[in-house]
Amino acid sequence: xxxxxxxxxxxxxxxxxxxxxxxxxxxxxxxxxxxxxxxxxxxxxxxxxxxxxxxxxxxxxxxxxxxxxxxxxxxxxxxxxxxxxxxxxxxxxxxxxxxxxxxxxxxxxxxxxxxxxxxxxxx
Numbered sequence: 001x002x003x004x005x006x007x008x009x010x011x012x013x014x015x016x017x018x019x020x021x022x023x024x025x026x027x028x029x030x031x032x033x034x035x036x037x038x039x040x041x042x043x044x045x046x047x048x049x050x051x052x053x054x055x056x057x058x059x060x061x062x063x064x065x066x067x068x069x070x071x072x073x074x075x076x077x078x079x080x081x082x083x084x085x086x087x088x089x090x091x092x093x094x095x096x097x098x099x100x101x102x103x104x105x106x107x108x109x110x111x112x113x114x115x116x117x118x119x120x121x122x123x
Contacts, residue, residue, distance in 0.1 A: 001025040001112045003095050008117030015085050015121070021078040021095030021114055029053070029073035032098040035080045036107060037091035037119075047093070048080060049104025058104055062088075085121045092116040 007019040019035070034049040048069040049058045057069050068081040078095050094116045102109030 001097065003097065003112055003114035005093065005095055005114045005117040008093060008119045010120040010122065011085055012123050013086060013121055016081070016083045017085065017119060019080040019082065019093055019095075019117060019119075021080075023076045023078065023095075023097075026097070028071075028076040031100070032102075032104050033071065033078045034096050034098055034104050034110065035069060035078075036094045036096055036110075036113075037089075038094070038116075039088075039091040044094075044107055045091075046105045046107060049098065050078070051104070060105075082119070085119075087121050090119060090121050092118050 002024045004022045011017055029052055032051045035047040036044050037047050038044045047060055050069045050071055054071045066084045070079045095114045096110035097112040098104050099109050099111050
């Protein structure tokens with residue numbers, strides 16, 4: 001199993017970024033997926049999750065209305081569109097595979113993680 005994030009960078013407040021997570025080594029459309037972030041000096045925080053088929057999406061309150069999770073099962077890729085970015089969104093963002101029949105928001109239920117991509121929101 002291999003998960004590789006990309007798309008991070010530095011952006012001004014109010015800007016946008018689109019993160020991608022390329023998955024390989026497993027049947028991607030059999031698994032729910034999540035995005036998790038970790039800010040400097042803080043623990044990991046669940047951000048968003050999506051079911052295997054891509055029809056159900058979930059968000060932590062702080063990103064609702066600003067972030068959109070999606071997936072392209074034909075291309076084995078997970079996305080996170082981030083709009084109206086705030087300085088408090090600055091973190092290392094990871095994608096993670098959710099074990100079958102587990103909550104997408106429970107970090108203990110992830111069995112594989114990517115290496116992360118840095119998002120910095122600063123003026």
